[in-house]
Amino acid sequence: MSLTLVSRLLLVPIEIRKDKKNYIVEDKSSGEFFEMPEVCIDAINFINNGETLGEIEQQLKEKYPGEEVSLIDFAEQLLELHLVAEIDGVKVEVNKVKKETLGFLWLSPQIGKFFFNKFSNFVYAALFIGNVFLFIAKPSLFPHYKDLFIFDLMVLNIPAWMILTFVLVLIHEFGHILAMRAQNLPTKLGVSHRLFLVVLETDMSSVWKLPSGNRNVLFLAGLCFDTVILSLALVSQLFYANGPEIFMSIMNVVVLDTFIRMVYQCCVYMKTDLYYVFENVSGCYNLMENAQQAIRKKLPFLNSKATEEVVFAGERSTVFVYSIFYFIGVALTVSLFAIYYIPQLFFALKKVLPGFLLGPDSLPFWDALVFSLQILIGMLLLLYSWRKKYVRK
Numbered sequence: 001m002s003l004t005l006v007s008r009l010l011l012v013p014i015e016i017r018k019d020k021k022n023y024i025v026e027d028k029s030s031g032e033f034f035e036m037p038e039v040c041i042d043a044i045n046f047i048n049n050g051e052t053l054g055e056i057e058q059q060l061k062e063k064y065p066g067e068e069v070s071l072i073d074f075a076e077q078l079l080e081l082h083l084v085a086e087i088d089g090v091k092v093e094v095n096k097v098k099k100e101t102l103g104f105l106w107l108s109p110q111i112g113k114f115f116f117n118k119f120s121n122f123v124y125a126a127l128f129i130g131n132v133f134l135f136i137a138k139p140s141l142f143p144h145y146k147d148l149f150i151f152d153l154m155v156l157n158i159p160a161w162m163i164l165t166f167v168l169v170l171i172h173e174f175g176h177i178l179a180m181r182a183q184n185l186p187t188k189l190g191v192s193h194r195l196f197l198v199v200l201e202t203d204m205s206s207v208w209k210l211p212s213g214n215r216n217v218l219f220l221a222g223l224c225f226d227t228v229i230l231s232l233a234l235v236s237q238l239f240y241a242n243g244p245e246i247f248m249s250i251m252n253v254v255v256l257d258t259f260i261r262m263v264y265q266c267c268v269y270m271k272t273d274l275y276y277v278f279e280n281v282s283g284c285y286n287l288m289e290n291a292q293q294a295i296r297k298k299l300p301f302l303n304s305k306a307t308e309e310v311v312f313a314g315e316r317s318t319v320f321v322y323s324i325f326y327f328i329g330v331a332l333t334v335s336l337f338a339i340y341y342i343p344q345l346f347f348a349l350k351k352v353l354p355g356f357l358l359g360p361d362s363l364p365f366w367d368a369l370v371f372s373l374q375i376l377i378g379m380l381l382l383l384y385s386w387r388k389k390y391v392r393k
Contacts, residue, residue, distance in 0.1 A: 012085045031205065115182070172200075222273055223274075269330055
């Protein structure tokens with residue numbers, strides 16, 4: 001089906017919202033969102049008025065003399081985005097992905113607003129500052145890599161860590177869910193992958209229905225709940241220092257796990273919660289891809305298949321600033337490995353390896369064997385996850 005300047009298009013049902021710099025176009029049938037500049041929105045409005053592509057192109061060239069306007073190219077882009085329903089009265093056949101049904105509608109928005117309102121946001125900020133003050137005033141509260149090991153038997157530490165981490169991540173994600181419901185938006189909870197970690201993720205695609213100023217609370221909601229958990233764990237360490245040893249060990253793991261997860265949020269070379277805040281505040285919604293492309297241009301040895309940058313006017317300085325934070329995030333990740341993960345691995349090996357020398361009639365031998373199997377299974381699952389995500393792509 002060919003496009004010409006005398007062609008008339010019929011678009012699928014869409015909704016257009018003004019954003020900080022450009023416009024957000026929502027495909028009502030698929031639930032997908034696209035960012036477009038004003039010239040594209042004017043073109044869409046003319047298309048909806050039934051004008052031909054040639055008539056629209058002439059009007060836009062007069063209105064935007066500094067823009068390179070090609071309605072044929074724009075119409076082809078609309079076709080690629082599955083936003084065209086008919087061309088000259090002929091229906092366009094597309095294999096469109098059906099809009100996914102989101103849930104948690106059973107959670108009342110009033111419950112969400114109890115946890116996320118002007119007063120609660122002030123409390124979360126105060127607790128965050130309090131946590132920083134506690135770490136400065138009491139350096140002994142700062143998490144140590146050995147805090148991961150609750151039990152003398154190493155085989156028990158991985159299941160204990162997995163259970164605690166799952167609960168803490170679930171609390172983090174429930175913060176996002178409650179914040180979404182506070183805005184009466186649907187969502188869902190799924191499983192994803194970040195570096196070597198399997199993570200839970202809340203579907204926040206519908207945040208684009210909100211004005212830009214209302215989105216940051218939703219992006220930061222998980223960190224807000226992390227802040228509360230960290231505060232409770234630190235206070236417990238302060239006031240129950242002489243409490244049961246197992247309780248204190250669990251609190252140490254909670255502080256360690258929550259602290260590391262909060263630091264990871266600063267690794268904005270991944271699409272973390274703080275990355276989306278950075279995007280939303282700047283109004284630049286393709287930051288990671290554009291920064292990666294800019295870095296490849298500056299560092300040719302990183303060049304792979306080149307892709308064209310889609311940078312709107314005035315965004316290059318923002319992409320440059322983000323690129324700096326991109327490398328800071330990489331440095332933070334390396335630091336976490338150097339300070340926590342690698343020392344934990346060596347400490348665990350130092351504890352279990354002597355057990356192999358004691359023979360199968362000893363508990364340390366079986367502790368070492370089963371612990372090693374746990375590590376091996378975890379590595380195999382990681383390799384499988386990487387292969388599935390990257391090699392088959």
